[in-house]
Amino acid sequence: MLSCSRISSRIAVNTLRSSGHAPCITALRAMGRRKERAGDSAPASPLLTGWRWPLVFLLVAAGAAYIYQRTTVEHHSGKNQVIVVQREKLSGRSYREVAEQRMPLILTGTVANKWKAMSSFTTSFLAQRLPFVMAHRQEKKRNFVTFHDNKPLQPLVNEKWEDFNVKINATLPQVLGWDSEVKDPSTGPFLYFSQDITTLRSDFPDVMDHIQPLGDLILSPDDVQVNLWIGRAGIVTHTHYDCTFNFFVQLRGRKRFTLFPPDSQLYLYPCLHPHYGHSQVDIHAPNLSIFPEFSWTGSMVAVVGAGDMLVVPPFWFHHVETLEESVSVNVWSNAPEYALINRIYEQPVPFEEEWTWELKGKAAKIYIEMLLQSLDVNNSFLSDLLHHRYRPVVLSGNFKVSEKALDMSEFLCNKVKWHEETLRLSPILERGVHLIQPLFALISTSGTMEICLGNYVEHLLHLAVGLDYVYPFLEKCF
Numbered sequence: 001m002l003s004c005s006r007i008s009s010r011i012a013v014n015t016l017r018s019s020g021h022a023p024c025i026t027a028l029r030a031m032g033r034r035k036e037r038a039g040d041s042a043p044a045s046p047l048l049t050g051w052r053w054p055l056v057f058l059l060v061a062a063g064a065a066y067i068y069q070r071t072t073v074e075h076h077s078g079k080n081q082v083i084v085v086q087r088e089k090l091s092g093r094s095y096r097e098v099a100e101q102r103m104p105l106i107l108t109g110t111v112a113n114k115w116k117a118m119s120s121f122t123t124s125f126l127a128q129r130l131p132f133v134m135a136h137r138q139e140k141k142r143n144f145v146t147f148h149d150n151k152p153l154q155p156l157v158n159e160k161w162e163d164f165n166v167k168i169n170a171t172l173p174q175v176l177g178w179d180s181e182v183k184d185p186s187t188g189p190f191l192y193f194s195q196d197i198t199t200l201r202s203d204f205p206d207v208m209d210h211i212q213p214l215g216d217l218i219l220s221p222d223d224v225q226v227n228l229w230i231g232r233a234g235i236v237t238h239t240h241y242d243c244t245f246n247f248f249v250q251l252r253g254r255k256r257f258t259l260f261p262p263d264s265q266l267y268l269y270p271c272l273h274p275h276y277g278h279s280q281v282d283i284h285a286p287n288l289s290i291f292p293e294f295s296w297t298g299s300m301v302a303v304v305g306a307g308d309m310l311v312v313p314p315f316w317f318h319h320v321e322t323l324e325e326s327v328s329v330n331v332w333s334n335a336p337e338y339a340l341i342n343r344i345y346e347q348p349v350p351f352e353e354e355w356t357w358e359l360k361g362k363a364a365k366i367y368i369e370m371l372l373q374s375l376d377v378n379n380s381f382l383s384d385l386l387h388h389r390y391r392p393v394v395l396s397g398n399f400k401v402s403e404k405a406l407d408m409s410e411f412l413c414n415k416v417k418w419h420e421e422t423l424r425l426s427p428i429l430e431r432g433v434h435l436i437q438p439l440f441a442l443i444s445t446s447g448t449m450e451i452c453l454g455n456y457v458e459h460l461l462h463l464a465v466g467l468d469y470v471y472p473f474l475e476k477c478f
């Protein structure tokens with residue numbers, strides 16, 4: 001759960017900072033079609049006679065097993081079929097090459113199989129070495145959704161920090177429900193432990209010795225985080241994306257990952273919202289009146305067990321269910337988009353502090369439209385941003401919108417004539433757009449640029465017109 005939380009959304013006076021990659025969607029869909037064809041019945045061939053039958057049978061069975069392993073589909077609760085992530089050996093490729101394919105994959109026979117932790121990290125051993133841990137605790141909800149209590153929209157949302165994965169000091173027996181507090185594993189309290197492993201050294205000085213060698217799993221040495229995850233059956237990590245390459249190693253027990261490509265319509269929370277980076281949809285019980293475009297298309301499922309390494313590509317949404325008492329270690333390395341986004345946010349936005357609110361609002365509208373045009377992105381992108389991020393939080397009854405802000409935005413954008421101002425502002429704003437357009441253009445994978453651009457637009461509106469006006473502006477001005 002790193003949903004770009006390390007990319008801060010600090011906004012300096014004339015500077016923005018925010019978040020935020022993508023896979024081979026066509027290959028995914030092609031895989032689905034291959035399976036359909038594999039199921040087609042072929043007409044009997046006159047060659048299939050006499051002694052050849054057993055041989056043909058063997059060949060067909062071997063072929064079917066191969067196809068099954070590579071492209072099996074599962075029936076999910078949404079009735080659609082979900083592709084099962086392929087299992088493969090590294091076979092001469094580097095971890096970097098595999099990661100850069102940006103397709104989920106279960107790697108077997110990896111460097112992690114050499115780790116001492118594969119045998120040593122039993123839950124009882126870990127309970128001895130880590131007498132107390134900081135665990136996330138939720139009383140009733142098994143679904144862990146991060147709540148960034150420093151996000152700008154927090155004052156406007158009804159949900160409060162206390163309801164979300166508050167960190168408490170706990171023992172591993174408590175986390176794992178070994179004590180009497182958890183009578184029925186399907187009910188709370190739910191405790192989940194996940195932490196940067198290097199921070200555990202004070203209690204467990206040789207912790208890193210158990211996960212050696214790590215070498216090639218670290219793809220960006222300056223920006224890497226290795227985490228330990230311990231939890232009991234029933235815990236769920238809610239659907240979210242991270243801006244990292246992720247090698248996820250399962251040491252004990254099983255977990256089910258449901259993955260969606262970055263261009264899936266998963267109704268992200270606004271990036272200014274405390275649940276930033278997470279989907280608003282409960283994928284196993286989607287409310288289709290609020291999320292009508294939710295679909296399983298392109299999604300994949302991977303059940304990982306001890307010894308498996310799941311490669312989770314950057315910006316792929318993932319929903320993780322702990323199926324059995326589980327211990328995992330994962331290695332996050334920042335994806336290149338991370339640096340690009342930071343560079344975008346370092347570029348000055350060409351608005352002057354002394355401009356009036358009205359002028360900043362007009363400038364924001366012109367600037368955003370220019371940026372979209374320069375990136376060849378349709379203006380409907382902005383109404384999609386409203387309908388996919390902001391409307392659902394309002395419809396869920398979780399978010400207040402000011403009527404006055406709606407009226408003011410309508411007045412500014414629809415009632416005021418501002419031809420002269422547009423002419424005056426355009427050259428200044430164009431210079432700003434020229435600074436960031438080439439950087440956005442480098443975020444080329446399908447879906448990823450849209451996520452990052454949406455985040456940027458939100459931050460820009462926040463900077464230009466203020467928090468109360470982000471939603472009204474999206475509603476009335478584009």
Ligand SMILES: O=C(O)CCC(=O)C(=O)O
Nearest residue numbers: 001229237242248320330
């Ligand atoms: O294992 C989990 O519960 C969550 C893992 C995850 O979100 C990640 O590795 O990014």
